Amino acid sequence: xxxxxxxxxxxxxIGAAISKTLKAEGxxxxxxxxxxxxxxxxxxxxxGIKTYKWNxxxxxxxxxxxxxxxxxxxxxxxxxxxxxITRDAPFHKMxxxxxxxxxxxxxxxxxxxxxxxxxGMRERKYGRVIVISSINGQKGQFGQVNYAATKAGDLGxxxxxxxxxxxxxITANAICPGYIGTEMVMAVPEKVRxxxxxxxPAGRLGEPEEIARCVAFLADEKxxxxxxxxxxxxxxxxxV
Ligand code: CAA
Numbered sequence: 001x002x003x004x005x006x007x008x009x010x011x012x013x014i015g016a017a018i019s020k021t022l023k024a025e026g027x028x029x030x031x032x033x034x035x036x037x038x039x040x041x042x043x044x045x046x047x048g049i050k051t052y053k054w055n056x057x058x059x060x061x062x063x064x065x066x067x068x069x070x071x072x073x074x075x076x077x078x079x080x081x082x083x084x085i086t087r088d089a090p091f092h093k094m095x096x097x098x099x100x101x102x103x104x105x106x107x108x109x110x111x112x113x114x115x116x117x118x119x120g121m122r123e124r125k126y127g128r129v130i131v132i133s134s135i136n137g138q139k140g141q142f143g144q145v146n147y148a149a150t151k152a153g154d155l156g157x158x159x160x161x162x163x164x165x166x167x168x169x170i171t172a173n174a175i176c177p178g179y180i181g182t183e184m185v186m187a188v189p190e191k192v193r194x195x196x197x198x199x200x201p202a203g204r205l206g207e208p209e210e211i212a213r214c215v216a217f218l219a220d221e222k223x224x225x226x227x228x229x230x231x232x233x234x235x236x237x238x239x240v
Contacts, residue, residue, distance in 0.1 A: 002028045004073045005219065006066070008113050009033065009083030011043040011051050013182035014132065017208030018080055018215045019049050025216050027078065030069045032056070034083065056083045056109035063116040076117055078128040078219045081110040081154075086184060088143040099146045106150035110157055118165075127170035128219045131158050132211070135178040135234045151176075155230060162228030171227040175214045178234025181205040202235030 005022045009015040010031025019031045032052050033040045040051040050072070054065035070076060084106045087098035114129055121127030136144050137151025154174055161172035179185050179196055185205060188196070197205065214231045217223060232240065 001074070002026055003077040004028045004030070004069075004075060005078035005080065006030045006032070006069055006076045006113075007080040007082055008056050008109070010049070010080070011040045012036070013184060014177060014180055014208045014211050015080075015082040016043060017212040018082060019043075020047055021209065021212035021216050022078070022080075022219065023047065023049055025219075027219075028073050030073055030076075032065065032083065056081075056112055057104035059108075059112045059115075062109075062112040066113070066116050070120075075120055075124060077121075077126060078130070079114060079117055080130045080132065080215055080219075081113045082132040083109055083113075084132065084134075084147075084150075084184075086144070086147050086187070088147070088188075090143055091145045094145060102146040102150055106147065107153045110154055114157075114161070118170075121165070121170050122168045125169040127165065127168070128223075129158065129161055129165070129170065129172040130215055130218050131172070131174045133174045133176045133230070135176050135232065135238050138176055138230075138232070138240055139238045158230075159228045166227055169224065171218070171224060173218045173226060173228065174230045175211060175218070176230055176232045176234065177206060177211045178232070178237045179205050180208055180211060182208060200235045200237045202237075204235065206233060206235060 005027040007019045010019040011033045023029045029049050054061040131154045133154040134151040136148045140148045158172040158174045
């Protein structure tokens with residue numbers, strides 16, 4: 001039977017490429033989205049991938065949504081915590097709301113997505129947890145105190161989960177994309193974006209598919225010994 005994969009924020013940007021790649025690899029894929037019904041419907045129409053709407057920032061909504069996916073498709077073997085938002089501002093202008101929204105989605109959202117699935121993965125002695133962090137969780141970024149804090153936190157989550165899950169055949173790994181050509185990056189003011197591209201030795205933005213490739217590698221059954229690691233995919237912009 002095909003393994004089941006869930007991708008949060010899986011109908012747009014990097015998440016859409018991950019959903020499509022996992023489907024092409026033979027997984028039964030479910031993608032979640034937060035708000036854009038039209039885009040999600042178009043994505044399902046185009047790909048045949050089922051989409052589910054819930055707010056990853058809510059534990060109760062996540063738990064109920066995940067239970068629905070498992071009722072429809074079977075136990076989730078691979079979970080990709082990809083949903084993320086930005087609320088960029090220099091620290092002196094950052095509001096408590098901008099801080100909290102990013103924490104709720106990018107950090108608590110990972111807890112809310114993985115925690116309800118963890119007991120089932122332990123019981124079945126199999127699981128692949130893949131968290132999409134960011135280059136900016138590794139190096140920090142002007143204007144992203146909130147976002148960088150969550151993405152660095154994501155690395156702490158996977159390193160700890162890896163130690164707890166290893167005995168149960170569960171791996172937890174992170175991917176740190178650099179600047180990828182998605183709506184999120186295109187929303188950065190053009191002048192700032194051009195300056196950032198100037199700092200990327202590859203001389204270009206990454207493609208969402210280049211991140212999806214890393215996910216497919218980590219999701220594989222044969223990747224069991226790769227646990228607690230961080231894969232950077234950033235065109236040589238930054239090394240840990
Ligand atoms: N380093 C040093 N100084 C910088 C700077 C930088 N990287 N960026 C801006 N500044 C300077 C500005 O030149 C300005 O200086 P002056 O006042 O002397 O002119 C000062 O900092 C602050 O400027 P503003 O008060 O006008 O700032 P703002 O309110 O317009 O906000 C910003 C600026 C929103 C933070 C903007 O710089 C920005 O969007 N930066 C990009 C942040 C970024 O990289 N986001 C990534 C989004 S994509 C993503 O997150 C995906 C991923 O994982 C990689």
